[in-house]
Amino acid sequence: MDKVIMHVDMDAFFASVEMVDNKKLKGKPVIVGGIFERGVVSTCSYEARVFGVKSAMPIYMAKAKCPNGIFLPVRYDRYKEISNKIFDVFHEITPFVEPLSIDEAYLDLTHVNKNPLDIASFIKNKIKKETGLNISVGLSYNKFLAKLASDWNKPNGLKVIQKSDVPEILFPLSVDKVYGLGKKSVKKLNDIGIFTVKELYDLPLIMLLDFFGKFGLEIYERIRGIDKREVTIFRERKSIGKETTLSNDTDDKNDIKPYIKSFSKSISDIMKSKNLRGKNITIKIKTASFVNHTKSKTLSYYICTEDDIYKEACNILDNLEFQEKIRLIGVSISSFKEETVEQMSLF
Structure with a gap:
């Protein structure tokens, strides 16, 4: 029996909470992270991203890119309060919830006797009703593909990746979309002319093992739709x-x-x-x-x-x-x- 894995991700979470709490901010370039130039961007609205602002960018650089941006301090307690409400909705569906962060999680729906698309609609509608926020949802048969699906058509997205879609659906993607490939690994691949998943797919396993050691096997399998990681309820703090x-x-x-x-x-x-x-x-x-x-x-x-x-x-x-x-x-x-x-x- 194939697994049914859902990945859920709040859209521009901190900035979205600020816009719900202050309706005057809706549709504006909201940048959360601080009001002082030496801080860094925690997150920003999609309106700010148009100007090239992104998470972890220094505030002074964000101000240069988006001089009309609305810069706000982080209100972590408020975000945690909203996050708790959202995770309560997840736990109404299944006890198999793996938090990745305050605004992101995996849900294992394999043994939930309901249509996964109906569950996705229920979650999206209930969170919208209770918090005013949008959430993007991805559905697939493993964690890698579910996370990829949730990011497919953000914001407020819903995407299903089925076995029959793989590997062709992955081929046009850049290699930095492959879970496990960080900046150094991506640069290493780019340096030998590998930029897309299709180009990575065409490399023999022996070359990936040479490049990445035993981790090369995971990459080889992942781009072929194989991801053996389980949804873990309790994540050990490292x-x-x-x-x-x-x-x-x-x-x-x-x-x-x-x-x-x-x-x-x-x-x-x-x-x-x-x-x-x-x-x-x-x-x-x-x-x-x-x-x-x-x-x-x-x-x-x-x-x-x-x-x-x-x-x-x-x-x-x-x-x-x-x-x-x-x-x-x-x-x-x-x-x-x-x-x-x-x-x-x-x-």
């Missing part, structure tokens, strides 16, 4: 971190350490609330020329306190050599284990 753009670029580490101190407290609070300890600490920096660098250290023991996280993060920072000034700093911890409490024997 890391906990905080980052921020600095008020001013700096190469003075003493300017950066107060941020690390604040991050360490926030990370420690989250870890303690989830009963976690970790042993891999990572420092992330972004230079003034927007180049990202990370440096990690794996400890021989697990930590969770603010002081320990701060100490280890500062040790990493002190051993970094800055080639230029820094505009962003981040700290994260990973390689978790759950804290257990052992009851001592009376004897």
